[in-house]
Amino acid sequence: MSNRVAVVTGGSRGIGRTICTELAKCGFDIVTCYTRGAQAAEETVSCCRELGVEAYAYQCDVSKEEDVTGFFARIKEQFGRVDVLVNNAGITRDDLMLKMSEEAFAQVIDTNLKGAFLCSREASKMMLKSKYGRIISISSVVGINGNAGQVNYSASKAGLIGMTKSIAKELGGKGITANAVAPGFIQTDMTAVLSDDVKKALLSNIPRKALGNPEDVAHAVCFLASEAAGYITGQVLAVDGGMSM
Numbered sequence: 070m071s072n073r074v075a076v077v078t079g080g081s082r083g084i085g086r087t088i089c090t091e092l093a094k095c096g097f098d099i100v101t102c103y104t105r106g107a108q109a110a111e112e113t114v115s116c117c118r119e120l121g122v123e124a125y126a127y128q129c130d131v132s133k134e135e136d137v138t139g140f141f142a143r144i145k146e147q148f149g150r151v152d153v154l155v156n157n158a159g160i161t162r163d164d165l166m167l168k169m170s171e172e173a174f175a176q177v178i179d180t181n182l183k184g185a186f187l188c189s190r191e192a193s194k195m196m197l198k199s200k201y202g203r204i205i206s207i208s209s210v211v212g213i214n215g216n217a218g219q220v221n222y223s224a225s226k227a228g229l230i231g232m233t234k235s236i237a238k239e240l241g242g243k244g245i246t247a248n249a250v251a252p253g254f255i256q257t258d259m260t261a262v263l264s265d266d267v268k269k270a271l272l273s274n275i276p277r278k279a280l281g282n283p284e285d286v287a288h289a290v291c292f293l294a295s296e297a298a299g300y301i302t303g304q305v306l307a308v309d310g311g312m313s314m
Contacts, residue, residue: 074148075294076100078131078188079158081109083257084207086116087283088155088290093117093124095291097153100144102129104158131158131184132176141191150199153294154192156185156206156229166220174221181225182232189236193245202245203294206233207286210253210309226251230305237303246302248293253309255281277310 073096080089080101089099090113099117103110103126110126117124125147129140144151159181162173185206196202211219212226229249236247254260254271260280263271272278289308292298307313 072096072098073152074098074100074144074150075153075155076102076144076151076188076192077155077157078102078129078184080113080126081106082113084252084255084283084286085157086113087287088157089113089124090116090120091284091287091291092153092155092294093120093122095295096122097294098123098148100124100148101126102131102140102158104128104130131188132179134187137184137187137191141188141195145195149195151192151195152199152201153203153205154188155290155294156188156204158184159207159225161219161222163218163222165218169220174224177221178225178228181222182228185229186232189232189247193236193240196245197240197243200244202240203298204233204236204240204245204247205290205293206247206249207290208233208249208251208305210251210307210313213251213305213307213313233305234303241302246293246298248298248302249305250286250289250293251305251307251309251313252286253281253307253312255283255286255308257283275310275312276314279310281308281310 075092075097079085081103114124129136206229208229209226211223215223233249
């Protein structure tokens, strides 16, 4: 994968940072973006550069079309190509449906779903020129099963699955694959604050009887980004310890 370019949205921390570093280990030059937290994004960049690749982080709100077009214009000027796009940027605004505001619903849809659409559209323009590309969107087990208190988040992640399948059908004949990775409960800063009782309840629904690690998700992404996955498209790879069975 030497000299190929991978763009990972939301790579400042957690799963996004791990995806960046694992792709860097595979030889990809890395470009990531952030809305806030420039320092954290630069830490990701430093981690990738230590692995011997080029890496850059730029500010970009993926929910805003002008930000996304500017972000990819900068990538085109710098590298002239995008080989892999990982739609990882996402937010949560959890609440029960009856209490959820329209703003909370729209914010999550705009970032998680519209953002992935805007990035996929811009990246695919460069992929079409090289007749090669991998578009990988980070969905979620709740996009498959749903979850109380996450109507907006579940809808956005289910939407990513439908979008992935549509992109696969539109671009499959052009050498571009599109797949989704659906993580289950992964050990991140968000899950670290859960009580032992909550974690115990979660584990009771996971056949693997363990929470996943960010590396588990990143390894799935690296596989789908590789030449070994060239005949795989339109698929959802659940990294959830069997939770969504």
